[in-house]
Each structure stands twice: as C-alpha cells, then as structure tokens.
Amino acid sequence: MKLREYEAKKILREYGIPVPAGFLIRSAAELPAHLTGLGENIVLKAQVDVGGRGKAGGIVMADRNNAVAMAQDLFKKEIKGLPVREVLAEQRLEIQHEYFLSITVDRSSRQPLLLFTESGGVDIEITAKEHPEAIRTVIANPLMRDIPPFMIRELVGTAPKEIGPVINKLYRVFLEKDALLAEINPLVTTPQGVIAADAKLIIDDNALGRQGFAVNRDLTDREREAEKHGFSYVELDGTIGVIGNGAGLTMSTLDLIGFYGGKAANFLDVGGGAESERVMHAVRLVGSVPSVKVIVVNLLGGITKCDEVAKGIIAAGIPQKVIVRLAGTNEAEGRALLSEKGYEMLDTMDLVVKKAVEVAA
Amino acid sequence: MIYGDKKSGVLVQGATGKQGEFHIGLMNAYAREVGGRGVVAGVTPGKGGKEVHGVPVYNTVKEAMREHDISASVIFVPAAAAADSIMEEAHAGIRTIVAITEHIPVHDTMKAIAYARMEGCSVIGPNCPGLLSPGEVKMGIMPAGLFLRGNVGVISRSGTLTYEVVDELTRAGIGQSTVVGIGGDPVIGQTFVDVLQRFEKDPQTKAVVLIGEVGGNLEEEGAKSTDLPVISYIAGISAPPDKRMGHAGAIVEGGEGDAGSKIARLRKLGVPVASRPSEIPAMVRDLFRGHC
Numbered sequence: 001m002k003l004r005e006y007e008a009k010k011i012l013r014e015y016g017i018p019v020p021a022g023f024l025i026r027s028a029a030e031l032p033a034h035l036t037g038l039g040e041n042i043v044l045k046a047q048v049d050v051g052g053r054g055k056a057g058g059i060v061m062a063d064r065n066n067a068v069a070m071a072q073d074l075f076k077k078e079i080k081g082l083p084v085r086e087v088l089a090e091q092r093l094e095i096q097h098e099y100f101l102s103i104t105v106d107r108s109s110r111q112p113l114l115l116f117t118e119s120g121g122v123d124i125e126i127t128a129k130e131h132p133e134a135i136r137t138v139i140a141n142p143l144m145r146d147i148p149p150f151m152i153r154e155l156v157g158t159a160p161k162e163i164g165p166v167i168n169k170l171y172r173v174f175l176e177k178d179a180l181l182a183e184i185n186p187l188v189t190t191p192q193g194v195i196a197a198d199a200k201l202i203i204d205d206n207a208l209g210r211q212g213f214a215v216n217r218d219l220t221d222r223e224r225e226a227e228k229h230g231f232s233y234v235e236l237d238g239t240i241g242v243i244g245n246g247a248g249l250t251m252s253t254l255d256l257i258g259f260y261g262g263k264a265a266n267f268l269d270v271g272g273g274a275e276s277e278r279v280m281h282a283v284r285l286v287g288s289v290p291s292v293k294v295i296v297v298n299l300l301g302g303i304t305k306c307d308e309v310a311k312g313i314i315a316a317g318i319p320q321k322v323i324v325r326l327a328g329t330n331e332a333e334g335r336a337l338l339s340e341k342g343y344e345m346l347d348t349m350d351l352v353v354k355k356a357v358e359v360a361a
Numbered sequence: 362m363i364y365g366d367k368k369s370g371v372l373v374q375g376a377t378g379k380q381g382e383f384h385i386g387l388m389n390a391y392a393r394e395v396g397g398r399g400v401v402a403g404v405t406p407g408k409g410g411k412e413v414h415g416v417p418v419y420n421t422v423k424e425a426m427r428e429h430d431i432s433a434s435v436i437f438v439p440a441a442a443a444a445d446s447i448m449e450e451a452h453a454g455i456r457t458i459v460a461i462t463e464h465i466p467v468h469d470t471m472k473a474i475a476y477a478r479m480e481g482c483s484v485i486g487p488n489c490p491g492l493l494s495p496g497e498v499k500m501g502i503m504p505a506g507l508f509l510r511g512n513v514g515v516i517s518r519s520g521t522l523t524y525e526v527v528d529e530l531t532r533a534g535i536g537q538s539t540v541v542g543i544g545g546d547p548v549i550g551q552t553f554v555d556v557l558q559r560f561e562k563d564p565q566t567k568a569v570v571l572i573g574e575v576g577g578n579l580e581e582e583g584a585k586s587t588d589l590p591v592i593s594y595i596a597g598i599s600a601p602p603d604k605r606m607g608h609a610g611a612i613v614e615g616g617e618g619d620a621g622s623k624i625a626r627l628r629k630l631g632v633p634v635a636s637r638p639s640e641i642p643a644m645v646r647d648l649f650r651g652h653c
Contacts, residue, residue, distance in 0.1 A: 105467055107577040110474050110548050142471040143479075178468050180547075206440065207466035236601065247545055248519020248574060251596040255620075256637055258599045272502075272520070300521045300528075302504035303383075327528070328504060349525065350639050 001203050001216050004047045006088045008199035011177060012184075015169045018195045022090035028071035031089055035064055041092035042067045044074050046084040049217070056080050061092065093197055098186035099159060100124050100135075101167065103174045105181075112140040112174065114147065114167070116155045120186035140171070147171050162194045163187065178207030222285070229281045231268055238263025239360045241286035241295035241321075243279075245270050245304050253298045256349060262357035265292045273303040279312025287318045294359040295321050296352055301328025310334035314341050323359070325352035362494035363514075363539045363559035363566075364457050364485070367397035369498055370430045372422065372455065374446045375437035376403025376413050380461070384437065384502055386414050391499040399498075401429045422453040433457040435491060435500050444469035447484055451477040459500045460486035460550070470548045477550065484550025490520040490542035503527075503540065511536015513645060514560045516553055516583070517572035518545050522596060525638050526572055533642035538566040547576065553583025561589060568592070568649050570641060571632075575600045576618045581626045592644050593627050594635040595620045 003011075009019045023034040024047070035042075044067065046058035053059060058079040062070040067089070075084050100120030106113035117135045119127060127134055138151045147155075152164045166187065174182040181202040188197045203211055219227065226233030232247060236254075240262050244250030247269050254264045266289065270282050286295050295318075299309050307330045313322060314337065323344045326334045338345055346352040365371075371388065375381040385400050392399025402425040403413050409420035419425040422434075434455045436446045443462040450458050451473075458477065465487050477484045485492060491501010495510035507524055509531040517523040523542055530537060541556050543549055553571060560566040568590045573580035575597030584591055598620040624634045633648070635641045 105471065105547060107547050107579060108552075108582065110471060110550075112471070142468070142475050175468060178466050180467060204467050206464045207468070210441075210466070234601075236599075244521070246519060246521030248517070248522030248572070248596050249525055251574065251600065252522050252525070252638060254599045255596060259637055264599060300524050302521065302524055303502060328507075328524070348639065350637065 001205060001208060001213065002049060003201040003203065004049065004086070005045060005199060006047055006086070008201040009196065011173055011201060012170075012196055012199050015173050017166055017169045017184075018193060019199070020090040020093055020195060020197065022088050025071065025087050025089055026085065028068050028075055031068050031071050034089060035067065038064075038089060039091045040064050043090050043092045044071055045088040045090065046074060046077070046079050047086035047088055048079045048082040048084060050080045050082055053079050058084070093188060093195060094190050095186075095197070096189045096191070098188050098197075099163065100185045101163070101170065101187045102181065102183040102185065103170060103179070106139060109139050111142055112171070114138050114140060114151075114155055114171070116159075116167075118157070118159055124185055145172070145175065160189055160194065166194055166196070173201070177201065178204045178211055180204050222289075226268065226285060229278060229285075230271055231282060231285075232271070233269075233285070234267040235289070236264050236266055237291075238265045239291055239293045240356050241265050241268075241289065241292040242298070243268045243270060243282050243286055243295060244298045245272065245274060245300060249298065249300060253296060253349065253353065256353040257296070257357060260354050260357040262353075262360055265289055270299075274299075274309065274312070276308045276312035276315060279309050280315040283313055283316035283318065283322065287316065287321055292321070294323060294356045296356045297322060297324045297326075298349055298352060299326055301326065301331060301334075304328070305330045306334030307337060310337040313338065313343065319343055323352055323356050325349060362497045363556070363563050364483070364492055364494075364541070365433050365500060366494065366497045367395060369432045370398050370401040371498075371500055372402045372404060372425055372429070372431045372434040372450070373400050373416075373437065374404045374422070374434060374450065375439075376416065376418050377405040377408045377411060378437055381405075381437040382413050384435070385416055387502075387505070388435070388499050389414060389416070391505045395496050395498075397498050400435075402431060422449050422455070426453050426455075431455060433500055434459065436460045436462055438462060440464040440466070443487060444473035447473040448476045451480040451482040454480075456482055457500075458482055458484045458550075459489070459491045460484060460544075461489060461491060461501060462486075463488040465546070467546070467548050470546065474548065474550050483555065485541065486544040486549060488546045489544035489549070490523065492539060492541040494539040495537055501542070503542070507531055508540065509534075509536040512538055512565060512567040514538050514563070514566040514569040515540040515572065516556045516569060517542050518574045519572060519596065522638070523572060526570060526594070526641055529638055529642050530570070530645070533646070535642055535645055538563060545574070552579045554579070554586045557583050557587040557589065561587060568645060570594070570645065572596070573623065575620045575623070578618060578623070578626075580623060581630065584627055584630050584632045590648050591632050592635065592641060592648065593632050594638060594641060595624050595627070598624070
C-alpha cells in the first residue's frame, strides 16, 4: 500500500531525516492558522493517490498573501480524475541541488537495492532510460542493520557528506516499516542543509497488520468485499467474468480470453481447497458486476474437490450466466451434479474460453 | 530427479496444523506407492511426543535431526512464523527447504533466505506448491495423480497453472523428470537460474518447460543461463500495470516486467514461447522429436 506524502514525511521526520516545515489541511479555512510556521514562500501539494500530480496541476506555488485563495482553487480541482481532499502546505525551499535516493527490494539478488543519482527531480525516469550509468547502485545485506561506510562512499561519490546519514536513516525506515520502496526524490541541498523535499513509501501488503494499518486503501469496495472471503480480486473493464483457482491459472484464463478476442471483466482467484460456500460467494460476487454477460469458471482440482465446486456453483443460482470447466479430484461427481441442473460444461480451458467469448460477443 | 529421491527423509514443520497433517498423509501415500521414505518426522513447538499419521512429532528441528536421517523439509507454518522456521532448519543443517506458506512479509523472506544462503541451504518458495519427481519423491502439495515419469523438467512460479501444464504433458505422453514450483512472491529462494543449474547436472532431464508470470526478469535470466533446450509460457499478458494479480510477485511495476516485453526478450534469446498452455506439448515434441 502506498502511503501519502504527508504520512511518509511524518515517518521520515520520526527517523531524523529533515523534511520541510509543513501542515496538512483539509480545507482552505485551516490554512491561516499555520501561515506563521510556513514563512514567506509556500508550496501547496495535493495529497492524491496518483503519480505525476505535479505535471497534472496538483502542486501550486504560492506566497503568504495569496496562499489561502490558491488553496481554495486547489481544493476545487480534480487531479487525474481524483478529488482533492487533503493538501500539504509546506515552506518553499531554497534549492541548490536535487538528488535522487531510493531503496527497493531487488528480485534478482533477493536483497535490498539502493539507488542514487546526482541529478534527481521529476525526470528521473528519463535519466534512468537515457543515462543508466548516472544511477549508482549498491546491494545491501538484509541481515545487517546499517549500510557500511564503504557502500555509502560508492553510492554518493562526490555528493555532500551530509547525505550519508540520510541514507542510513532511510534504510532503517525501509527495514522497520516493511517497505517495498522507500524513496526521496528529490533529496535537496539548501542553505539550511540536506532536506527530503518529497517522499514515497510503499508498505508490503503482507505486513500491513503488524505496521498498524487496518485496511488497504488501494482496494475498491468490491475488492475489499472479495478480500473478506479470501479471494484475490481485481476489477477490469470487459464483459467476461473469470473465476479460477490459483493466480497463475486464473491469469492464464484471462490471457486466453484476450487470445480469442474477448475482454475479461475481472480476475478472481478463489484460492486453494475452495469449499462450496466460498465458490458460491465468488460466483455471486462476479455475477453482481453489471457489465458481466457470462462467467467462466475454470477450476483444476488438486486439493480443491470438483464436487464441492459444483455444489457452490449450483448454490449461487445463476445457471444462465455460468460456463464451467472442471478437472481433477472428484471430477466425475462434480460433472454429474452440474449436468443434472443443466449447466454448460466444456472439457478444456481453450473450449470454455472460446465459448464464453462467443456468448459475450 | 533433483533436490531429492526415494531415499530422502523429509521433515514437516507445522506438522500438527490442518494443512500439515493433511499433506503428511498425501506425501506418505505417495512414498508408499513409489517405495520411498517420505515424511519421517514432524515438528511443532509444544507438540513433541504426538504422532501424525504415524509420524513422530518433535518440539524442535534439532531434536528431530538427532533421531532421524533427514535431508529435506516442507514448511506449512503460518506466515508470521515461517521465516523463523526456514532459519531453524538452515541452522540445523537441512539442505533443501520447501516453504509452502503464503503471505510472508518480504522483509522476513529476505532475511531468512540470506541466512539460509550463509548456511549453504537451498530454499524453494515461499508461496509455492513444492516439487515432485515422478516415481521418486513428493515434497509439497502437488496432486500426484497428474504426473508421469519422463525426461522433461518443469519450473514454474504458479501452482494450478503448473498442474494444468503437467496434465497437458502427461495426456500427450510426455513424462516429467522433476516439476518444481519456485513460488509466486517477489523474493524467492531458488530462482529459474538455480533450478536450471540442477537440471543441467541431472542426466534424466533432456528439456525444460519454464512457466513464468508478469513481474521481474527472472525468466529471462534463467533462459540466458542454460544450454538445455527450453520452452516457455508466460502468464499475465492481459495484466494491467500496478495491479496485483493474486501472486504478490505478479505485478507489473512502472512498466517493468510486463508479459509482452518478457516474451519478446525470451524469443530474442531463441526460446520458443507458447501463447497458451495447450500449445506446450506439441512444442516440446517438435523440439525433441524422438528424444523424450
């Protein structure tokens, strides 16, 4: 789950990384009370869960005199379709130089990966593509709590020495907050020293509980409903509902829909060992999406038993919408139950998907 | 076969839980069928002295190791304690550790794998179905009925999709040497590269089917690293960016690791890539007509 800038900066501050003086406001009327703490030049930053907000008008430069009016305008805006509900009002920094510092999980080495460039800012993606050599990297040992000095020297090169402690503090944040990504871009030098002008933290969804987050904000309502039943569920914009067991098989079913020229409405993985009641909830959930014309159920029994699946499909009670492919443990029993009730069944993944694409067309 | 055979004694951690108990039963049913040793000991802290399907349970891995000849283990303990189980086994000297558990926080996995590496152990998973060498050994939760002994190795990030492909291969009369589910998380122990290295030293394995997913570039690294003939299939061509498709590892991050560019890179390396699972048997046959 991605934290908002003000949440990330609060954590950075707790770990001793300097951040700009700033206040979170939920309406322009809250701003005057904070003006004395912000100085002459102010920046207003919309706290929306979307990337590239600066270029979309979500970051506004202001001064003490016009800040309230500018904040009023910002609260009326939509940034990439999202309403502005929270604004971070910050002191504007006197920036001398911008750097980029990022810590992430490296799949190849299975260890933390630190990245640093001497030219940070909004165009870091372009730098990464056009001058990959400008990005210095080191791989850290996850069993060590600190980045050793030699690694920091390798990483920062000739950049100011004050950056070293920031790296170690950010590494602590990365480790202790279960971050998949801890990033400061830009990390800036000012007459007052090194400051994290922006901050990005993504927390591992599997660690949200121990990090004190009750819900994952990145999910839609229906996705959250699905999570309650233990499903992995993602909404898409097609007309063919998909229910499978196992992420790979379900993804592969979606791909096959595309292969035969259809469009999937969702991804729903019921998980392993699905019992009839869970299957029923899955079919009902997908059946409740207005755009869904037909539902492909593609289940491969291993631990999952086909007769349990069949009972669940029947209990959901929408035979006109469901096409089934069942194989594996107790296949014959499952098929018998479904054919008794007149459900459409096909033998292979290819056949069931082809049929669904025809029905949806 | 790789990682183990009939002679391998297997330990199960989380032996007295619902999952552990169920799968000890299935693993030992398979062991009886093929004449292997199967699961010889279980571990659940505080449950020492119990038995599960006739298998003795111990409080610690070291206790179990003193009483039995153990070379591999399968972990079913819940996510919060699974990384600790990996380290306990590595410390006790178990060389092959299969972690079935899903939803382990990535930082826990990173530490456990770094520690296991220091101890010289191979971790398969986490969030994986384990492995099965037909006619030899089953370590994990794969449905044994689908498999046929033969010469094709299979490496996969998925569970049921692996069974789908194995089923297709078996129906086409193409047997498997060892099928390894390496797991769906962003951080896993044994990657395609590691498993391929084992297959290269395995005289039984003549070709490998590599089943990948969106996310990362481990499939390409694997294909690049081996001289064995490889066929691939990548799931997730329709996955939208930044959405997690079930597996924590199956996420397209900032335009990296999407299926389209992954497939293009594999084809550039000369690896034939199937556009759907049902194409795989014919492709394997085409490539090794008369060899498998």
